Amino acid sequence: MTASHHHHHHVPVITIDGxxxxxxxxxxxxxxxxxGFHYLDSGSLYRLTALTALRKGMDLRDEHxxxxxxxxxxxxxxxxxxxxxxxxxTAAIRAEEVGNTASKIAALPAVRxxxxxxxxGFRKAPGLVADGRDMGTVIFPHAQLKVFLTASxxxxxxxxxxxxxxxxxxxxMEDLLKDLRERDERDANRKIAPLKPAEGAHVLDTxxxxxxEAVEQVLKWYADLKKHxxx
Ligand code: DC
Numbered sequence: 126m127t128a129s130h131h132h133h134h135h136v137p138v139i140t141i142d143g144x145x146x147x148x149x150x151x152x153x154x155x156x157x158x159x160x161g162f163h164y165l166d167s168g169s170l171y172r173l174t175a176l177t178a179l180r181k182g183m184d185l186r187d188e189h190x191x192x193x194x195x196x197x198x199x200x201x202x203x204x205x206x207x208x209x210x211x212x213x214x215t216a217a218i219r220a221e222e223v224g225n226t227a228s229k230i231a232a233l234p235a236v237r238x239x240x241x242x243x244x245x246g247f248r249k250a251p252g253l254v255a256d257g258r259d260m261g262t263v264i265f266p267h268a269q270l271k272v273f274l275t276a277s278x279x280x281x282x283x284x285x286x287x288x289x290x291x292x293x294x295x296x297x298m299e300d301l302l303k304d305l306r307e308r309d310e311r312d313a314n315r316k317i318a319p320l321k322p323a324e325g326a327h328v329l330d331t332x333x334x335x336x337x338e339a340v341e342q343v344l345k346w347y348a349d350l351k352k353h354x355x356x
Contacts, residue, residue: 137252140260143274146281151336153256165247167257172218175226192235228308232315261323273322280332
């Protein structure tokens with residue numbers, strides 16, 4: 126292990142994993158702002174790779190080519206905006222088609238491997254809040270605090286519906302429920318880095334919670350940890 130690797134282990138990380146539309150993005154982002162920590166939306170990296178693949182008309186079974194695309198992503202993050210090369214793709218990567226494609230290519234080991242180092246690089250002082258599916262299980266297994274957010278599929282479909290309408294997309298509740306179920310199934314049952322709570326993760330069901338209530342809970346767990354373990 127290199128010195129810099131070792132050093133990075135002292136930078137606190139809070140991982141927030143969970144199924145699609147569980148609210149983890151909002152909760153992780155807000156928690157990061159409250160703590161003054163960096164924020165990693167790891168799903169956006171899979172979405173950026175998916176957008177690239179869709180635009181280039183790539184074969185979604187061509188693992189090698191997709192891993193190459195993931196490895197050479199020219200992405201940057203500025204506040205809430207996400208850029209691919211110089212194009213603002215913040216809205217484009219949220220399209221359902223991009224999410225579904227992201228879920229498919231995320232099952233390919235070479236794609237996950239290609240995005241591994243990029244994700245570790247987000248661990249910088251004073252700390253990081255990282256959200257995704259495998260933040261606590263694979264990418265940051267030694268995170269100081271691990272949270273697994275869940276919510277019923279109906280509550281998640283309802284949230285996703287409101288989000289899409291708000292952003293001016295059209296949406297059908299029936300299609301959303303079907304998509305969510307399919308995506309859950311794929312994310313939870315894939316061989317590599319399946320969606321599941323990490324060992325030691327706090328599980329939080331947000332079906333009947335607001336995002337702010339969930340943020341308060343996460344911050345409370347973190348404060349308790351600091352008090353007892355002096356991290
Ligand atoms: O969180 P999201 O909906 O933006 O993620 C899009 C897809 O990317 C999701 O269906 C599964 C995949 N993903 C993953 O496999 N691992 C992560 N850490 C984050 C996302």
